Amino acid sequence: MAAKVNVIVFLSVLAFAFAASQTVPIVIWHGMGDSCCNPLSMGSIKKLLEREVKGVYVRSLEIGDGIVEDTENGFLMNANDQISLVCSKLKNDSKLAAGYNSIGFSQGGQFLRAVAQRCPSPPMLNLISVGGQHxxxxGFPKCPGDNATLCNIVRQLLNYGAYVSFVQDHLVQAEYWQDPLNLEEYRKYSVFLADINQEQTVKPSYKENLLKLKNLVLIKFLQDTMVQPRESEWFGFYAPGQTKDILPMNQTKIWTEDRLGLQTLNSSGRLHFLSSDTDHLQFTETWFIENVVNKFLK
Known part of the structure; x- marks a missing residue:
């Protein structure tokens, strides 16, 4: 009888170990004015994920050495350099070799999309964009946290000229600034957003790599007072030549010309639109667990 019990215990432990080994790791990337390990933001998200997805490995991306540099780089480190750095970090992390899920918060959303498009190894499985400005x-109406000095620098540089070479090379927010009143200049001089949205030289690999995703989840905050326009979180934007009327995603060239494969993702049931009737990045644990964790991370 004792031998039989021991066998059952052994099999139970083996089954638990196997299940844990099958847990898909999660990579998260913070937004502007935040850092990898802020206990009130990414730190609490990391703990939530570890609590809800048993045995999961969660990597919260740190861009630089320490929290201060990580926060500053969210404003002042060229986005392309950040993407290259992250691609290298992920490739060198053996725990991610079999693939990982990713969650990008605010600008971290479009940054992780760039990772998916440019760096298919290790494979990104699910991409969840939480308020990402795709x-x-x-517009830059508000600034998060205690970042008044950096925000004033950002505003001054954007006023100076978002597409001036120096500004494009050194100011993150200018690198995803799209001026609907001056689209020709945007498409010519944008060093980041116009590239990943296939508005310059078309790179077939960008579409091919994005189509490798199991799911692309886009979360929009319906009362967003930080992102202008908030429809950017669902790939919508101002109609060309003005700043009032909004084109929904399915009326933009990204969709109609299927530059990124969004139509294909949608037709195969892999493109998901979620919303929260709150301000930017304001959601409850319950909402996040029910709509994100339980549906896409377990």
Whole structure:
């Protein structure tokens, strides 16, 4: 009898170990004015994920050495350099070799999309964009946290000229600034957003790699007072030549010309639109667990 019990215990432990080994790791990337390990934001998200997805490995991306540099780089480190750095970090992390899920918060959403498009190894399985500005922004109404000095620098540089070479090379927010009143200049001089949205030289690999995703989840905050226009979170944007009327995603060229494969993702049931009737990045644990964790991360 004792031998039989021991066998059952052994099999139970083996089954648990196997299940844990099958848990897909999660990579998260913070937004502007935040850092990898802020206990009130990414730190609490990391703990929530570890609590809800048993045995999961969660990597919260740190861009630089320490929280201060990580926060500053969210404003002042060229987005393309950040993407290259992250691609290298992910490739060198053996725990991610079999694939990972990703969650990008605010600008971290479009940054992780760039990772999916440019760096298919290790494979990104699910991409969840929480308030990411995939068509960029045209407005900078609010700044998160205690970042008044950095925000003033951002505003001054954007006023100086978002598409001036120096500004494009050194100011993150200028690199996803889309001016609907000056689209020719945007498409010519944008060093980041116009590239990943296939508005310059078309790179077939960008579409091919994005189509490798199991799911692309886009979360929009219906009362967003930080992102202008908030429809950018669902790939919508201002109609060309003005700043009032909004084109929904299915009327933009990204969709009609299927530059990124969004139509294909949608037709195969892999493109998901979620919303929260709150301000930017304001959601409850319950909402996040029910709509994100339980549906896409377990």
């Amino acid at each position: 068509q960029g922004v045209y």
